[in-house]
Amino acid sequence: MRTIVPQTQLNRPLGKAVYWTVLTVVVVVFTLVFIGPxxxxxxxxxxxxxxxxxxxxxxxxxxxxxxxxxxxxxxxxIGRLLFNTVYYAFGALAFQLVxxxxxxxxxSKLRPVLGNVILGMMLATLMIPxxxxxxxxxxxxxxxxxxxxxxxxxxxxxxxxxxxxxxxxFLLKRFFDSIPQDLLAAAAIDGASPLxxxxxxxxxxxxxxxGVVSIFAVVNVWKDxxxxxxxxxxxADQTLNIGIRSLATGVxxxxxxxxxxxxxxxxxxxxxxxxxxxxxxxxxxxxxG
Amino acid sequence: xxxxxxxxxxxxxxxxAGSGSAGRGAGGRERSGLGQKVxxxxxxxxxxxxxLVCFGFFTWYPxxxxxxxxxxxxxxxxxxxxxxxxxxxxFDDPDFWHAWRNTFLFTLLALVLGFAxxxxxxxxxxxxxxxKAYLRILVYLPVMMPPVAAVLLFKYFYNPDYGLFNxxxxxxxxxxSAWLNSPDxxxxxVVIAATWMNMxxxxxxxxxxxxxxxGELYEAxxxxxxxxxxxLWHVTIPQTRLILSLLLLLQIVxxxxxxxxxxxxxxxxxxxxxxxxxxxxxxxxxxxxxGNNYGVASALGLVMLVVLAGFSALYSRLSRNSDND
Numbered sequence: 190m191r192t193i194v195p196q197t198q199l200n201r202p203l204g205k206a207v208y209w210t211v212l213t214v215v216v217v218v219f220t221l222v223f224i225g226p227x228x229x230x231x232x233x234x235x236x237x238x239x240x241x242x243x244x245x246x247x248x249x250x251x252x253x254x255x256x257x258x259x260x261x262x263x264x265x266x267i268g269r270l271l272f273n274t275v276y277y278a279f280g281a282l283a284f285q286l287v288x289x290x291x292x293x294x295x296x297s298k299l300r301p302v303l304g305n306v307i308l309g310m311m312l313a314t315l316m317i318p319x320x321x322x323x324x325x326x327x328x329x330x331x332x333x334x335x336x337x338x339x340x341x342x343x344x345x346x347x348x349x350x351x352x353x354x355x356x357x358x359f360l361l362k363r364f365f366d367s368i369p370q371d372l373l374a375a376a377a378i379d380g381a382s383p384l385x386x387x388x389x390x391x392x393x394x395x396x397x398x399x400g401v402v403s404i405f406a407v408v409n410v411w412k413d414x415x416x417x418x419x420x421x422x423x424x425a426d427q428t429l430n431i432g433i434r435s436l437a438t439g440v441x442x443x444x445x446x447x448x449x450x451x452x453x454x455x456x457x458x459x460x461x462x463x464x465x466x467x468x469x470x471x472x473x474x475x476x477x478g
Numbered sequence: 479x480x481x482x483x484x485x486x487x488x489x490x491x492x493x494x495a496g497s498g499s500a501g502r503g504a505g506g507r508e509r510s511g512l513g514q515k516v517x518x519x520x521x522x523x524x525x526x527x528x529x530l531v532c533f534g535f536f537t538w539y540p541x542x543x544x545x546x547x548x549x550x551x552x553x554x555x556x557x558x559x560x561x562x563x564x565x566x567x568x569f570d571d572p573d574f575w576h577a578w579r580n581t582f583l584f585t586l587l588a589l590v591l592g593f594a595x596x597x598x599x600x601x602x603x604x605x606x607x608x609x610k611a612y613l614r615i616l617v618y619l620p621v622m623m624p625p626v627a628a629v630l631l632f633k634y635f636y637n638p639d640y641g642l643f644n645x646x647x648x649x650x651x652x653x654x655s656a657w658l659n660s661p662d663x664x665x666x667x668v669v670i671a672a673t674w675m676n677m678x679x680x681x682x683x684x685x686x687x688x689x690x691x692x693g694e695l696y697e698a699x700x701x702x703x704x705x706x707x708x709x710l711w712h713v714t715i716p717q718t719r720l721i722l723s724l725l726l727l728l729q730i731v732x733x734x735x736x737x738x739x740x741x742x743x744x745x746x747x748x749x750x751x752x753x754x755x756x757x758x759x760x761x762x763x764x765x766x767x768x769g770n771n772y773g774v775a776s777a778l779g780l781v782m783l784v785v786l787a788g789f790s791a792l793y794s795r796l797s798r799n800s801d802n803d
Contacts, residue, residue: 191693192605193709195700199607208607215602216609222674223616226631229642233634244640245649288528301522307530314537316790320735320757321779324764324772325540325547334539352532383521414625414738419765430626434742437630446634449627460622464615468682 227453234258234447241443254443261447264440269425270432271455277417277428278410280344281351285406286399288352293361294387298373308362311355326350327419346420347410357402364398365391401470404463411456544783547776564777574778576751577759580665581734584755587669588733593726596677600684601714614685618678625675629742632671633658636743658744661752668753672739680725687721688714724796731789734782737761756782 198204233241234257235250262268296304330340330350340346368391376386392399410428417428424435429452437445460467551560568574603613620628635642636657644654657667691714699709715722740746740753746762747754756778764775 191696192688193601193696193706193714194605195696212606212608215606215613219613219616223619226635226674227619230627230631242640245645246640246642284528288532291525292529295522295525299518299522299525301519301526304522304526307526310538311529311533314533314541316787316794317537317541318731318735318783318786318790320737320760321783321786322537322540322544323757324760324775324779325543326536327764328543328547328772329535329540333535349532350536352529353535353537355533358529383525408622412625414741415761430624433626433630442634445630449630453623453627456622456624457619460619461615464618468614468618 227457230446230450230453234261234443234450236443238441238443241446257443257447258451261444261451264444265433265436265448267429267433267448267451270427270429271452273421273426273432274411274428274430275455277344277347278407280348281410282403282406284348284352285354285357285402289354289357289402290361290392290399291387293358293365294383294391296358297362297365298368298370298386298391299383308358311358313355314353315355315359323415323419326416330420341420342423342426347417350416351406351410357406360402361395361398364395368394397466400466404467404470407459408456544776544779547773548780549773549777551773552770560773564773565781567774568778568781573751573754573759577754577756580751580753581736581755583665584669584736584740584753585730585733587666588672588736589726589729591669591673592677592680592733593729595673596680597684597722599677600681600688601710603681603685604688614682617681620675621678623675625738626742628675629671629739632667632674633743636667636671659749661748661750664744664748664752668740668743668748671743672736675739680729683721683725684718687718691717720796727789727792727796731786734786734789 194204194208199208229246232250235253235255236247236257237250237252237254240247240251295301296308330346332339340349372390373386376390381389412430413428414430418431421427421431424432427435433445433448433452437448548564549559549561550557551563552558599617603610603617606613638644638654638656638659641657643657647654655663658664695713695717696709699713704712735757736755737757740748740755741758741761744753746758760775760778760782763771763778
């Protein structure tokens with residue numbers, strides 16, 4: 190692939206020298222800027238309380254305190270917070286997969302009356318900045334209209350609103366649109382019900398897009414802040430983001446740093462494992478997200 | 479009935495309800511009984527049901543309620559209409575102007591850093607022939623961290639006494655800074671942290687756009703004797719112009735809703751309200767001051783909606799153009 194700098198220029202001795210210098214500088218600077226803070230986080234959790242606030246800082250902990258991580262886990266109840274976050278994230282994922290896939294399938298393949306109007310109304314919500322709706326959404330969760338249920342402090346308050354995701358439905362519908370109608374017609378002739386067709390034909394063909402939607406569903410809940418802070422006031426129900434922040438006062442700094450390191454580990458590992466699909470998902474769908 | 483109202487084109491002719499869709503596939507069964515049509519539509523709407531309920535409760539109904547509440551006041555469970563009192567109240571609040579000024583400042587700084595830097599990084603990465611995958615992963619790592627971890631990490635770096643940033647400045651014999659503790663530098667500090675946390679997404683999108691530029695264009699520019707900067711200016715930027723403008727608008731809309739970074743870094747308002755943003759003010763009216771001024775908060779939300787609607791309209795026009803390309 191040709192870029193701004195042509196290959197011929199790079200083959201010359203001077204070009205080679207410049208290229209390798211630039212490459213080295215970029216690799217070193219990027220490593221420092223993006224891994225450096227993470228390194229500081231992990232080693233900071235191993236230092237003693239005095240060493241962590243020492244100036245200038247030490248590159249390696251002079252004495253390794255594994256106990257800090259144990260203390261952080263215990264005092265900040267990281268296990269509980271981690272469990273809550275996983276519970277909310279995968280619950281949200283399950284609801285989004287079931288309801289959004291069903292809706293996209295209906296809009297794309299079953300084509301109900303008023304389907305296009307419904308799709309239009311869903312897509313229109315993409316134009317509303319999420320911060321604008323936070324107050325009425327909170328009041329809705331506080332007292333669900335018609336049913337008069339209070340969802341505050343229940344996982345439903347996090348799970349159900351994530352289903353109303355027009356972007357997911359749009360992505361899924363676009364993918365389903367590309368599945369040939371003939372396949373579905375053949376299934377219908379064989380007497381398959383719409384649900385059966387969805388399960389045995391559409392879903393097996395849609396693995397890539399389901400992967401993208403799933404990853405973003407999990408990451409969004411993991412990163413959300415304001416909404417879980419409002420709807421989960423009870424410390425035992427909070428997510429990592431909220432819990433660490435509210436429990437962090439009055440705890441020694443090395444303990445908090447250890448807690449932050451533990452909190453970052455799952456998503457970072459998740460990313461390193463799934464980085465291929467995350468990257469491709471980003472570039473296919475990220476533009477409008 | 480259906481299909482004629484919607485702006486979204488499908489290949490379905492504006493036939494009477496239900497005669498297209500599934501029946502068309504099933505081998506030209508033109509006339510199906512009314513009962514069958516109803517049944518087919520019932521099952522199709524059944525599939526939509528869960529999503530419709532969620533949209534209804536958590537998006538459509540709140541949209542209507544947002545507008546209604548802007549003109550209401552709720553006190554001890556009793557709701558009264560107050561007309562434009564809520565709007566008057568926010569316009570009279572000096573914090574309103576403060577918050578908008580800070581929000582625009584944040585957006586401006588975030589665009590200089592958060593818009594230009596990812597583009598620069600993407601162009602740079604695109605030129606490199608080695609270590610590409612490694613560098614791409616690095617840039618995206620912070621995006622995957624829980625915000626509380628990234629933000630508190632920066633809070634330690636910003637500490638004027640023992641923070642890493644001042645340590646580095648001292649080592650280089652440069653003047654140190656109060657960072658978050660001074661009204662002059664608080665917002666810049668917030669923007670630097672936010673950029674570190676979020677630049678990965680934009681960088682990868684730019685990188686994908688850059689990889690779509692046909693190599694012949696650069697070849698032609700080489701034959702014309704164009705230098706690096708001219709190629710960047712006359713080939714790279716025009717070729718990615720659409721994505722650049724789309725992301726610019728998306729980032730304006732996103733950065734104007736900034737909340738988490740200032741909230742966690744400076745408790746929301748910062749020294750002398752220097753990092754108080756509009757969303758923080760909404761939060762304060764509705765949830766923080768104990769007043770539960772939902773009406774006032776809704777009115778402020780509505781003002782924000784109007785301001786952002788301008789940007790959104792522009793965005794949707796641009797994205798429609800991009801779909802036609």
